[in-house]
C-alpha cells in the first residue's frame with residue numbers, strides 16, 4: 001500500500017504537460033492522467049513496478065493523442081475500388097466541398113424564396129437543374145431528394161403503391177449490400193411484390209398478364225451488382241413503359257447508380273442513365289447521389305411532376321429528407337454537369353475512373369524505390385498490372401486496367417507477415433487501405449492522386465514493421 005504514495009498527484013502531472021492541455025483541453029487530459037495512474041495502480045496489484053515519470057508521461061501523451069483523434073478521418077483508398085462503400089463512396093468535387101462549407105457556416109435560403117420573401121421548398125434548389133440535365137428542361141419533370149437511394153425506392157413504392165401490387169421481374173429481385181433487398185423493401189413499403197418471369201428470362205407477355213385491378217405500377221430494377229448471362233431475356237424499357245401506359249399505370253425504374261454523362265464518351269463501359277430511362281418512357285427514376293454521379297450521399301427521385309408531388313406529400317418524405325449541406329453539395333455537383341468539357345477534370349469520381357494508365361504506372365515507378373528502401377529485406381516490392389473496379393455495384397463485371405505496388409514475402413510465415421504489413425499500412429497517421437490477393441499485398445495506385453503523393457511518401461518512415 002505504501003507504494004501508492006509514490007504515484008504522483010494528478011495536479012502535479014498536469015503541471016508537466018501544459019502543451020497537451022493546450023491542444024486537447026484540461027478535462028480530457030485530466031481524464032487521461034487519471035486513467036494512466038489507475039492503470040499503474042492496477043499494475044502494482046499484479047506486482048508490476050511503478051512506471052518512471054518519463055514513461056508515465058509518454059503513456060499519457062499517447063492516450064491523449066489517441067482520444068483526440070477523430071474516428072472519421074481521411075485514409076488512402078488503395079483498394080482498387082473507386083466507389084468503396086465502406087470508405088465513403090464518392091470523393092466530392094472541390095466546388096461541392098466549398099458549397100457545403102458555405103452552407104454549414106452561414107444561414108442560407110434552404111426553404112426560403114428570395115424573390116418573394118415567402119416560404120420556399122428545399123427540393124426546388126435542385127429540381128430545375130435535374131429537369132434541365134435529365135429531361136432537356138421539360139416543365140413536366142420534377143425531383144425530390146431523400147437520404148439515399150434505398151430511401152428513394154422505399155418512399156416511391158409507399159407513395160405510389162401502398163396496399164397494392166408492384167410488378168417486378170424475378171431476374172431483378174436484387175440484394176445490394178447492407179440488407180437492402182427488394183422483397184424486404186416492398187414489404188416495408190406495404191406493397192405486394194408481384195413477381196413475374198423466371199430468374200433468367202422475362203417476356204413482355206409476363207408484364208401484360210400480371211396486370212390486374214390491384215396493380216399500382218410496373219417496376220424495373222437495374223441489376224447493378226451482378227450480371228445474368230447465357231440464355232437470358234429481358235424486356236426493354238420502352239416495351240414495359242408502353243404496357244404500363246396502355247393500362248394507365250406508372251413505370252418506375254430504380255437505376256441504382258446514376259451517372260448523368262455518357263460513359264462511353266469517356267472510354268468507360270456504358271452505364272444506363274436517367275436521361276435514357278425517362279426517354280424510354282419511365283415515369284419515375286431513382287438513383288444514388290454518391291455512386292457514379294459523384295456527389296454526396298442522397299437518393300434522387302426524378303420524373304413526372306404529378307407523381308413527384310404525390311411522393312412529396314407522403315409523410316415518409318419528411319422523415320427521409322436531406323439537410324442543407326447535402327443539398328449544397330448536390331447542387332454544386334449537378335452544376336458541374338452543365339459544363340461537360342471540364343467534367344472529367346473537376347469531378348473526382350470521373351477523373352479517377354478515366355485516369356490514364358501511363359500516369360498510374362509513372363506514379364508506381366516513382367514510389368517503388370522509396371517503398372523498397374523502407375522494406376529492405378522484409379518483402380520484395382514490385383510494380384505490377386492490376387485491375388481496378390468501379391464499385392458500389394456499378395458495372396460489376398467491368399475492370400479498369402491499373403498498376404499496383406505488390407508486396408511479397410518469402411518466408412515460412414508469409415501469410416502472417418502479409419497481414420502484419422497490411423496492419424502496418426493501416427496504422428499510419430493517414431491509414432493506407434490495400435488488399436491481399438494471391439499471396440501478395442497490393443496497393444492499387446489509381447486513387448492516389450498527384451496532390452497526395454508527398455503525403456503518402458512522407459509517412460513511409462513511420463511504418464511499424
Ligand SMILES: *Cc1c(COP(=O)(O)O)cnc(C)c1O
Pocket residue numbers: 148149150151153174176180221222223224225254255256257287288289298299392393
Ligand atoms: C446502390 C443501389 C441501391 C441503394 O442505394 P443507396 O444510395 O446505397 O441507398 C438501390 N438500388 C440499386 C439498384 C442500387 O444499385
